[in-house]
Amino acid sequence: MTRHRAAILCLILALAGITIFVEGPWRWRLYGLASAAYLVVLTLGVSLIGLEFFGRAVCRGPAGKRRVALTFDDGPNPTVTPQVLKALRRLGVPATFFCLGERVLDHPDLARSIVAQGHLMGNHSHRHQWWLNFRGRRFMLQEIRSAQQAILSTTGTVPRYYRPPAGLTNPQVGPAARALELQVVGWTARGFDQFTASPSAIVRRIVRRTTDGSIIVLHDCGLPPERLLAVVEELVSTVRQSGLEFVRLDQLLEDLPGKSEPPGQR
Numbered sequence: 001m002t003r004h005r006a007a008i009l010c011l012i013l014a015l016a017g018i019t020i021f022v023e024g025p026w027r028w029r030l031y032g033l034a035s036a037a038y039l040v041v042l043t044l045g046v047s048l049i050g051l052e053f054f055g056r057a058v059c060r061g062p063a064g065k066r067r068v069a070l071t072f073d074d075g076p077n078p079t080v081t082p083q084v085l086k087a088l089r090r091l092g093v094p095a096t097f098f099c100l101g102e103r104v105l106d107h108p109d110l111a112r113s114i115v116a117q118g119h120l121m122g123n124h125s126h127r128h129q130w131w132l133n134f135r136g137r138r139f140m141l142q143e144i145r146s147a148q149q150a151i152l153s154t155t156g157t158v159p160r161y162y163r164p165p166a167g168l169t170n171p172q173v174g175p176a177a178r179a180l181e182l183q184v185v186g187w188t189a190r191g192f193d194q195f196t197a198s199p200s201a202i203v204r205r206i207v208r209r210t211t212d213g214s215i216i217v218l219h220d221c222g223l224p225p226e227r228l229l230a231v232v233e234e235l236v237s238t239v240r241q242s243g244l245e246f247v248r249l250d251q252l253l254e255d256l257p258g259k260s261e262p263p264g265q266r
């Protein structure tokens, strides 16, 4: 049973209990309190992918091999991505890029460079629409499928991982990803790099949450390239000093328990 279904069950039981045992004005107050509590839990479940509220979302890899995965969302971007690729090449860091289908089609050579340089490409939806999470399953499926086709036709690779825009989830995300044989992926550590000016503050925030098996998220779009390059430089150095090695997401997750389960399913 997903946590979402468990929350609905708790709400139904609470409402039934109030109906049976409480009379007068307190009955309506408690109806309101129970409904408000459910809405708070639902909002947290939608916003925080790590809660796995609607189903399985991989937010870290197995520990034991001293490995972490560095991921970049929202690209490819013609200003930022080439500089990131250059820095990763110099540092010898393999990474995973969760790309948007429409940006892959807009910058096909850049998308091919990402794959040609040994990085993994994941699906981050076609257009990164903020309201995608509030649309129906058919619309969501079409968005993910369009990105999948864009990446395949451009790079010749088929993504295996899907990260929903902004990490927002709903009951449709798992089934939609599963229909396209994609595994839903979140993250362990993020630095809010698009909203924080100081590279050191971003790195500190990420490093605090980074341990063996962590999935780190940065963005190769929506921030000045010099900020991102400073973050990558300092982050790679700090993480390596703690004895952790950078690998691609597929390598990090190769020993994940439950890997034989259908992707996206709890």
Ligand SMILES: [Zn+2]
Binding pocket: 073, 074, 124, 128, 164, 165, 166
């Ligand atoms: Zn994004």
